[in-house]
Amino acid sequence: MRVYCAADYYHASRVAANIISAQVIMKPDCVLGLATGSTPIGTYEQLIRWYEKGDLDFSQVHSINLDEYRGLSPENGQSYRYFMNTHLFDKINIDKKNTFVPNGLEPDPEKACRDYEEVIHAHGGVDLQILGLGHNGHIGFNEPGSAFEKETHCVKLSETTRQANARFFASMEEVPTEAYTMGIKSIMQAKKIVVIVSGESKNEIVKKAFHGPITPEVPASVLQLHNDVILVGDEAALAGFVQ
Numbered sequence: 001m002r003v004y005c006a007a008d009y010y011h012a013s014r015v016a017a018n019i020i021s022a023q024v025i026m027k028p029d030c031v032l033g034l035a036t037g038s039t040p041i042g043t044y045e046q047l048i049r050w051y052e053k054g055d056l057d058f059s060q061v062h063s064i065n066l067d068e069y070r071g072l073s074p075e076n077g078q079s080y081r082y083f084m085n086t087h088l089f090d091k092i093n094i095d096k097k098n099t100f101v102p103n104g105l106e107p108d109p110e111k112a113c114r115d116y117e118e119v120i121h122a123h124g125g126v127d128l129q130i131l132g133l134g135h136n137g138h139i140g141f142n143e144p145g146s147a148f149e150k151e152t153h154c155v156k157l158s159e160t161t162r163q164a165n166a167r168f169f170a171s172m173e174e175v176p177t178e179a180y181t182m183g184i185k186s187i188m189q190a191k192k193i194v195v196i197v198s199g200e201s202k203n204e205i206v207k208k209a210f211h212g213p214i215t216p217e218v219p220a221s222v223l224q225l226h227n228d229v230i231l232v233g234d235e236a237a238l239a240g241f242v243q
């Protein structure tokens with residue numbers, strides 16, 4: 001694993017955006033695995049700036065997102081489809097037809113997840129996967145205890161995750177209780193993975209995930225087994241973390 005420690009969030013976002021840019025330049029028709037949460041927003045802002053300058057072309061890029069709340073429509077302001085449209089897709093020249101997010105409105109979880117796995121396989125897998133890190137070590141919505149061998153599946157969100165994400169909703173009751181998420185197995189099949197972490201609140205879990213035992217209790221710890229992971233963070237998140 002390679003680690004890039006940047007001074008602050010802005011610079012960490014630039015490092016992550018640089019890695020994504022390199023991927024898009026080297027393989028213009030690549031498949032990007034994209035993430036939501038507040039952490040990647042700075043990275044997406046940087047990509048938009050470079051696109052606006054004419055330095056990046058997303059016209060042939062395909063994207064496959066990690067997860068979506070079950071029951072939320074793409075128009076719902078809290079859905080991950082809406083997040084991706086507003087924070088990235090609407091601002092670059094990616095063809096929306098080439099962007100994939102699990103279908104939160106598909107009522108049949110098995111069908112929703114099977115369809116999504118088909119999308120991933122039809123694209124030949126993900127070239128570069130972007131990941132944030134939940135405070136309990138979740139990646140995508142794979143909560144502690146998730147089996148490492150799972151592909152896309154429906155999860156019941158833990159109370160801590162619902163509370164962490166409640167800031168985006170009008171009230172706790174509105175936070176969905178379930179989500180469709182790529183599984184650990186699907187994530188681990190990406191050719192390259194970039195994990196972005198920021199802020200002191202992530203410091204403990206970063207140490208646990210990348211220096212602690214590999215266990216389903218800390219889903220991100222499985223990343224220690226991947227042969228091409230880059231950890232990008234600011235000093236607050238990476239304090240005391242030695243490679």
Ligand code: GLP
Nearest residue numbers: 036037038039132133134140141
């Ligand atoms: C959500 C997302 C994750 C994300 C996590 C951390 O639960 N499903 O993909 O990594 O939040 O979010 P943040 O970056 O806001 O801390």
